[in-house]
Amino acid sequence: TQLLEQSPQFLSIQEGENLTVYCNSSSVFSSLQWYRQEPGEGPVLLVTVVTGGEVKKLKRLTFQFGDARKDSSLHITAAQPGDTGLYLCAGAGGGSNYKLTFGKGTLLTVNP
């Protein structure tokens, strides 16, 4: 069974601060995705990383896939209240490219 551990579980920061969320596993994933979920809504895909060492930037968000494809991080620069939400990482692999294994998420609150 593949497991994804996310940390921290909760994060409350002030507007303008930087933060990093981590997603770790002992398993290798063929791809890893990050989603953001707001209350009452389903998760929305932010990015997919597929190559070990890959770095992708989406405005103030930077995503990195570890060299061994076992871990990933999400860094947000100058957080804004609109960044508030539940951030989920999800990995595909283990012979199953269709089924995603999700971490439990990081609940981010950005205070104005």
Add this chain to the structure above:
Amino acid sequence: GAGVSQSPSNKVTEKGKDVELRCDPISGHTALYWYRQSLGQGLEFLIYFQGNSAPDKSGLPSDRFSAERTGGSVSTLTIQRTQQEDSAVYLCASSNVGSYGYTFGSGTRLTVV
């Protein structure tokens, strides 16, 4: 439609009753997934459809849970004799062949009282 549509958005049912949850995926998406999200548990895989067939049902928690998909489109998740531990948000997602990302619906919040 433009997105994945789920109905109802909320369902309160009495213990022991049967419920049906509906998912209408994005038109043309061949893959459809059901997940369950409980507080503190994250998203739990239930079942995967490719077209009308379900090659992976490994996440269904018990034989009280079943799902079908017709016409390669709409899917229904049925829970028989509901129990309080079935209370959760049931999320449906669809994707296209070769696509990494899922598009999720807004979910059905099921409360068993």
